[in-house]
Amino acid sequence: MFREIVINSDPHETRIAVLEDARLVELFVERADDRRVVGDIYKGRVNAVLPGIQAAFLEIGMPKTAFLHSSDMLETMLDFEMFDIDDVSEGRDRSREEHSIDHYLQKGQEVLVQVIKEPIGTKGPKVSGRLSLPGRYLVLMPGLNHIGVSRKVTDRDERQRLKGILQELRPSHAGLICRTAAEGRTRAELAADVKYLVDLWKEIEDRAAEMEAPALIHREMELTTGLIRDLFTADIDRLVIDSKEVYKQVLDYLKAFSPELKSRIKVYKGDGPIFDEYGIEAEIEKSLERKVWLKKGGYIVIDSTEALVSIDVNTGRFTGKRSQEDTILKTNLEAAEEIARQLRLRDLGGIIVIDFIDMEMESSRKQVAELLRNEVRRDRSRTKVYSISELGLVEMTRQRERPSLVSLFSEDCPTCGGVGKVLSQNSVMMRIERFLRRVAAHSKEKTIQLRLHPDSATYLFDNRSERFEELEKQLDLRIDVREDPRLRRDDIRLVFPRMQKDVTAEFTA
Secondary structure, X not given: OOEEEEEEEOOOEEEEEEEEOOEEEEEEEEXXXXXXXXXXXXXXXXXXXXXXXXXXXXXXXXXXXXXXXXXXXXXXXXXXXXXXXXXOOHHHOOOOOOOOHHHOOOOOOEEEEEEEEOOEOOEOOEEEOOOOEEOOOEEEEEOOOOEEEOOOOOOHHHHHHHHHHHHHHOOOOEEEEEOHHHOOOOHHHHHHHHHHHHHHHHHHHHHHHHOOOOEEEEOOOOHHHHHHHHHOOOOOOEEEEOOHHHHHHHHHHHHHXXXXXXXXXXXXXXXXXXXXXXXXXXXXXXXXXXXXEOOOOOEEEEEEOOOOEEEEEEOOOOOOOOOHHHHHHHHHHHHHHHHHHHHHHHOXXXXXXXXXXXXXXXXXXXXHHHHHHHHHOOOOOXXXXXXXXXXXXXXXEEOOOOOOHHHHHOOOOOOOOOXXXXXXXXXXXXXXXXXXXXXXXXXXXXXXEEEEOHHHHHHHHHXXXXXXXXXXXXXXXEEEEEEOOOOOOOOEEEEEOOOOEEOOHHHOX
């Protein structure tokens, strides 16, 4: 598989695309006025402790208060000084289950926390007291005492070698985790990474001691540098950048940390926009649509709700050449592969329910589930896939750290409020009648000005004119219909002309 990263850098927006065999699988976007905050470390002040949900809310200097759950706390979060490197010992990692969160946190207390999930919708950022500082090869976790190796390092001997090195290098005040990029690296390279991270943590401690809460203590790397650190490993074949300035920044970073990868970086020299050249722009447009067509003619439909993401699989135009079971199996297999790609591309998270087409054979169900599991293993976010149920449903979860791609590039429709539906014209007409009956029953006014969207006014004149003439006589009202293009299509405005007063709210049920 040929993997490459394509970077489109603009003064107002940076976009980073990850391609596998020329197909877009991941997209990261950062705008100048909307910088990502995951990884940032804050000195926060507790403003509410809620034992009922075992959580606390903290002021960290952002527009919305941060949410801290008890499961994301270090046990030693009794005061800010718990982060002093001499205060964390092997014997202090006791279970927290016997105590409520108000045993550890009180209102007004100051603590160091790290953002682990971006603000999404009406929710503020989610933070953790378990800090982690990622380097090129390792992750330093102040206040913890364990070591670990990425699950993506599968060779048993290599895992043992790395664990041995970590045992030697681990500082007394922190834990260490080997990232995938550490595979095959020498002890000297890992030691240099540990020194860099320990020095960085010391700087954070010093800065935190000097500043008053709420305050930003440490800012995670900018999008480009951070993703180069996290994504640009030996299994990436090429990195293409359309900015000479960003190219130089990436080159300087690699010279210090991974000089062997410098030859894989290229500057884009084409005439047109780089994303057009690679066909990425068209893929981004498609990622905003509900329906995704499959190569053989089937399709999947993706819908997001607050509770979960539902994905429906359909055969569409694909009829197959053998049996119905074979047609369904091929559609489901193709859908499983595409669903895994769409989850990464759209950055969908939380609970995901996939409605595959019903398969009669158990072997077919296992084949589809196994393919889906294999495909999501490429995903950097944590995922868990359960077996296909008797109804053909697959339940899975995917870690969510930031808003999805759709929410980044779009906003709720001001007319339908994001549900994708508006009242039918027939329903609008019936609603108008109910309004007018309330006016006749509760007001002495005999002339009503009815303001409608042009589409609704046209429908009324073409289809309901006789009905409204009868209604005027029945209710003893004179109805003056006016077009108002400023209104939504299913909006209605009632005005008393004599007083020039909008009375819509008064006669709303």
